[in-house]
Amino acid sequence: MTVAGDALQEQAAARQLASAVRKLFGRSLHVRTVDTGSCAVCESELRLLLAPHYDLHRLGLFFTPAPRHADMLLVTGPAVRAMDTALLKTYVAMPDPKIVVAIGACPLGGVYAEDDLIHGRLDQVLPVDVVVPGCPPNPLALLHGLLVAVGRLAERVGDLRFVIEEPGP
Ligand code: SF4
Numbered sequence: 001m002t003v004a005g006d007a008l009q010e011q012a013a014a015r016q017l018a019s020a021v022r023k024l025f026g027r028s029l030h031v032r033t034v035d036t037g038s039c040a041v042c043e044s045e046l047r048l049l050l051a052p053h054y055d056l057h058r059l060g061l062f063f064t065p066a067p068r069h070a071d072m073l074l075v076t077g078p079a080v081r082a083m084d085t086a087l088l089k090t091y092v093a094m095p096d097p098k099i100v101v102a103i104g105a106c107p108l109g110g111v112y113a114e115d116d117l118i119h120g121r122l123d124q125v126l127p128v129d130v131v132v133p134g135c136p137p138n139p140l141a142l143l144h145g146l147l148v149a150v151g152r153l154a155e156r157v158g159d160l161r162f163v164i165e166e167p168g169p
Helices: 003-025 041-048 081-093 139-165
Strands: 029-035 061-063 072-076 099-103 130-132
Touching: 003 139, 029 041, 029 081, 041 072, 041 139, 072 081, 072 139, 099 139, 130 139
Parallel strands: 029 061, 029 072, 072 099, 099 130
Antiparallel strands: none
16 A cells, blocks of 8 residues: 555545544544553554544544543553553443443453453453554554444434433333
8 A cells, every 4th residue: 555545545534434423423522532551652643643634623523531521432551450440430430322442452452461460351341342453553543443433333322312212101
């Protein structure tokens, strides 16, 4: 793949993501990130999405420090046991419907899987909906992962509307 080819793919993924967020959620989607002991490179790739080249805000996605305002939880790192409380408190504080996205090879077990201080797999702590593999995943992979996650979340929003609209007994 050439650099130009990569750029075209990134633009196409960004357009799809922006259109999905606009169509499914009206204006914006809020994302909380939690680092469970990563080497910080996955966070660097995530931060790149906020740079002018990708400009995630233009696509309708905003990072928020407040779990109560978040629709999506992005988790990096190998799920160190010391982060269990923070991770679970964040997850519980997020309103339903919500979605969990594991970023990178670490939440799949990664290189630290045998260490007693870590779970190694994020799905031992939280239900994981979408995995974006890579060490680290590049911005194009992250955009694709976010697009898949937005689609899954939209299904849940639809399910919730259906439940709310069900007539009572
Ligand atoms: S997946 Fe790789 S780049 Fe990402 S936190 Fe783990 S070791 Fe670092």
